[in-house]
Amino acid sequence: MHIVASLEQSLFLELAITELEEKGIAKNKIVAVPLKKKAGNSRIFDTIHRADGISLFDGAMILGTVFAILGAIYGTVLKWGPVLWGIIGLFTGFAVGLLLDLLINKRRTAGKKTKPIPAEVVLIINCDREQAEMVEKVLWDNQALGVGRINT
Structure with missing residues (x-):
């Protein structure tokens, strides 16, 4: 039987082992696989399958x-007419809204200190x-994030 557990890289991992x-x-029956952390920041644009909850275009x-x-509306009384003033208003409003969203999101993220994600x-x-029961108890007592069994 195999017991699979996920733990943070900490003193509790060493204590559990x-x-x-x-x-x-036995030592040769315990395998520890460190997981790599993702490097880099999040993407600016969201997709249908992945979104971070911050929208720049709303x-x-x-x-x-x-x-x-x-x-x-006001283009009906201005010289270039309502269509051109509507298009000018669209692009102007879009640019102003995008700048405001960027400034607000920058201010929100600047105020939050990001806590480093511990390696697992x-x-x-x-x-x-x-x-199996004893192994699971030891892992749970040492702050395992999750424990599972594989019957072989």
Whole structure:
């Protein structure tokens, strides 16, 4: 039987491995696989399948629409006509809205200090069925993020 657990890279990981070795699990039956952290910042544009909850174009679209309507309304009395003033209003409103969204999001993210994400380690322990409960208890006692069994 295999027990698979995910733990943060910390002192608790070392304590869990040491405790398992003290309780009769051989060193060669414990495998620790460190996971790599993703490097880099998030993307600016969202997709249908992945979104970070921050939209840059909502405010730009709203202000673009409002300015386009105002341009078309007041364009009836201005020289170039409602169509051109509507298009000018659309682009002006979009640019103003985009700048406002960028400034607001920059201010929000500047105020938040990002906590570094700790690296995770996946432990795979090969043990007998009789030892499975003990192994799971040791892992949960040492702050495992998740534990699973694979019956072989």
